[in-house]
Amino acid sequence: MVGANFMGLFAIIFGPLIIYPLAGLAWLSIRTKDGNVSLAPFAHFFSDAQSIAIVRTSLEIVIASAGLATTIGVILAALLFYLPFRGSATLVRLMELFVAFPSFLVAFTLIFLYGTQGSVNVFLVDSLHLSRPPIDFLYGFGGIVFAQMIYYIPFVVRPTLTALTLIDERVVEAARSLGASPLMVAWRVVLPLALPGIVAGSILCFLFIMNEFGILLVLGSAKLVTLPIAIYSAATIDLDLQTASTQAVVMLIASLSVFVVYRRVARSGSRSHTRG
Amino acid sequence: MVAGNSSRAAAPEEHELSPAREKGIGVRVANLTVVLGGRVVLDDLSVDVERGEFVTVLGNSGCGKTTLLRYIAGFVPSPNGKVWIAGREVTEIPPHRRNIGLLYQNYALFPHMAVFENVAFGLRARGVPTAEIGPKVTSALRSVRMEEFERYRPAQLSGGMQQRIALARALVIKPEILLLDEPVSALDANLRAAVRTEIKLLHKAMPELTVIYVTHDRDDALMLSDRVMLLREGRIAQMGTPQELYDRPRDRFVANYLGLSNFLSPAAIAKSLPGLDHARDEKDGHYCIRPESFRLDGGGPGRLAGEVARCEWHGSAMLLAVETGESGAETILVETPRRGSVPAPGDRVVMSFSPEDCVFVRE
Numbered sequence: 001m002v003g004a005n006f007m008g009l010f011a012i013i014f015g016p017l018i019i020y021p022l023a024g025l026a027w028l029s030i031r032t033k034d035g036n037v038s039l040a041p042f043a044h045f046f047s048d049a050q051s052i053a054i055v056r057t058s059l060e061i062v063i064a065s066a067g068l069a070t071t072i073g074v075i076l077a078a079l080l081f082y083l084p085f086r087g088s089a090t091l092v093r094l095m096e097l098f099v100a101f102p103s104f105l106v107a108f109t110l111i112f113l114y115g116t117q118g119s120v121n122v123f124l125v126d127s128l129h130l131s132r133p134p135i136d137f138l139y140g141f142g143g144i145v146f147a148q149m150i151y152y153i154p155f156v157v158r159p160t161l162t163a164l165t166l167i168d169e170r171v172v173e174a175a176r177s178l179g180a181s182p183l184m185v186a187w188r189v190v191l192p193l194a195l196p197g198i199v200a201g202s203i204l205c206f207l208f209i210m211n212e213f214g215i216l217l218v219l220g221s222a223k224l225v226t227l228p229i230a231i232y233s234a235a236t237i238d239l240d241l242q243t244a245s246t247q248a249v250v251m252l253i254a255s256l257s258v259f260v261v262y263r264r265v266a267r268s269g270s271r272s273h274t275r276g
Numbered sequence: 277m278v279a280g281n282s283s284r285a286a287a288p289e290e291h292e293l294s295p296a297r298e299k300g301i302g303v304r305v306a307n308l309t310v311v312l313g314g315r316v317v318l319d320d321l322s323v324d325v326e327r328g329e330f331v332t333v334l335g336n337s338g339c340g341k342t343t344l345l346r347y348i349a350g351f352v353p354s355p356n357g358k359v360w361i362a363g364r365e366v367t368e369i370p371p372h373r374r375n376i377g378l379l380y381q382n383y384a385l386f387p388h389m390a391v392f393e394n395v396a397f398g399l400r401a402r403g404v405p406t407a408e409i410g411p412k413v414t415s416a417l418r419s420v421r422m423e424e425f426e427r428y429r430p431a432q433l434s435g436g437m438q439q440r441i442a443l444a445r446a447l448v449i450k451p452e453i454l455l456l457d458e459p460v461s462a463l464d465a466n467l468r469a470a471v472r473t474e475i476k477l478l479h480k481a482m483p484e485l486t487v488i489y490v491t492h493d494r495d496d497a498l499m500l501s502d503r504v505m506l507l508r509e510g511r512i513a514q515m516g517t518p519q520e521l522y523d524r525p526r527d528r529f530v531a532n533y534l535g536l537s538n539f540l541s542p543a544a545i546a547k548s549l550p551g552l553d554h555a556r557d558e559k560d561g562h563y564c565i566r567p568e569s570f571r572l573d574g575g576g577p578g579r580l581a582g583e584v585a586r587c588e589w590h591g592s593a594m595l596l597a598v599e600t601g602e603s604g605a606e607t608i609l610v611e612t613p614r615r616g617s618v619p620a621p622g623d624r625v626v627m628s629f630s631p632e633d634c635v636f637v638r639e
Contacts, residue, residue, distance in 0.1 A: 173351055175397065178372075178449060179372050179373070179449060180372055
């Protein structure tokens with residue numbers, strides 16, 4: 001009975017907030033202009049050269065940013081864990097604080113440093129007597145990937161550190177006592193045991209970058225259109241709600257799929273630790 | 277055989293290796309001081325263990341026994357300590373090149389590998405050809421009767437089985453020394469006895485293998501060891517055969533650690549056993565008499581009378597607490613076999629003992 005009441009309360013609160021708008025969005029995406037219900041908008045989306053280009057741009061940016069953030073994040077976490085230095089704990093805490101900032105702040109920080117009028121460029125122009133600012137990568141693929149990588153590294157460092165902390169120190173020592181070199185210990189023992197945590201962190205990072213909006217808006221929306229940007233401009237600039245909702249549903253399904261994968265990996269990771 | 281904190285036992289030159297003795301050294305630790313987090317965990321400790329010897333490092337938690345083991349394995353740094361394994365100095369050699377076997381209380385098996393891969397790990401690390409790995413692993417698993425479980429994951433096996441796998445994994449690489457850190461403490465009592473016996477038999481089968489066994493459990497120490505090293509606050513309280521430690525404890529701590537004891541003042545002993553060396557002063561120490569050394573049949577020259585206050589049932593024997601009213605020997609614990617009539621609380625008994633059962637121990 002309590003469960004039923006709770007479900008009722010849940011429906012009353014979340015119905016208008018989430019379920020109704022989502023249902024509306026889905027309805028909008030399958031209703032054609034002449035009032036029929038059809039999957040044609042989706043067929044159009046997946047055959048249209050422009051939308052395929054948008055998907056490709058999105059994927060390229062996500063894979064590059066998430067790949068780099070994961071690689072550097074894992075290396076950074078391993079260094080912080082195995083070669084701690086004075087102040088490394090503070091560094092980790094600062095990195096966690098970083099997560100609390102809005103992502104577009106990172107884009108602004110980068111403009112402040114490396115933009116055409118940024119301090120690094122101004123310094124280089126002044127000291128080397130250049131005619132043009134030498135650093136010019138921000139407004140484009142490189143800049144977006146760089147900013148997203150910087151912002152999302154902490155999202156990989158934290159779960160990787162947790163995964164490394166959860167590994168039983170005695171297991172690592174046992175491996176060394178058996179004659180394994182540090183490289184063999186890292187490859188055969190530490191990495192396999194930390195992998196579920198690392199993969200979970202990188203999938204989460206992938207998911208967040210897929211949905212990233214602020215950094216793109218600041219650094220590259222003019223040249224590089226990703227799916228969130230396309231939805232935004234279709235809805236607010238072109239006022240084409242039909243296209244926007246179709247794109248949004250595609251986006252939603254993609255995000256949910258990535259999230260399902262994340263849950264599976266995270267669960268298998270926690271299970272392997274409790275059993276080990 | 278040198279054992280002791282070098283401040284009172286040995287001059288430094290005694291730790292120089294002479295070629296003649298080199299062959300007989302299983303493990304030698306010299307002048308080992310370890311400070312962890314500002315606390316002195318081991319204080320200038322030196323010890324020699326002969327090749328093939330089974331030495332138990334006994335002590336309470338925090339006494340430094342596990343740190344000593346981890347130092348020998350190469351996981352704990354020391355500013356001044358030196359360590360030799362099988363006559364070779366390994367102080368500067370990293371753990372993976374020390375050729376040691378290591379066994380932990382929590383087994384520390386690789387949870388992501390099957391039993392076979394766990395045991396094969398050390399062989400692969402040593403670059404043993406793949407063709408030889410299979411037979412070696414199988415024979416190691418057979419020696420601990422686990423050959424049927426090759427394909428299981430550690431989590432699918434019981435604690436006793438996991439510990440046997442860990443033993444096979446440690447021994448398959450033919451280590452010079454086997455280091456065991458409370459290997460049976462996580463097991464229940466019956467299983468503990470079984471694994472203990474297994475370790476004893478394994479050591480018999482490998483007489484060349486030096487074993488260092490860390491434990492807080494005096495039964496482990498008394499049953500398994502050739503010699504026991506009792507540690508207290510980072511120093512050796514006493515080292516010797518189990519019998520020496522039990523029968524001739526150096527001080528009250530050692531006497532208490534190895535078993536129940538009665539401590540009688542020299543004056544009380546003088547009164548109940550005329551003729552024993554009475555020159556001792558109470559400030560120097562007490563006479564230690566084990567509960568099982570007292571007899572209730574009047575068989576020894578020493579005599580103490582009293583009233584039974586409590587009886588404790590210990591299965592094979594009874595433990596009596598006897599109030600004597602004598603100063604310096606107020607309550608005496610007596611262990612008596614169940615043969616014949618057993619005294620009940622309130623009974624008056626006469627306890628006799630022999631001079632050879634009285635050991636003078638320092639405080």
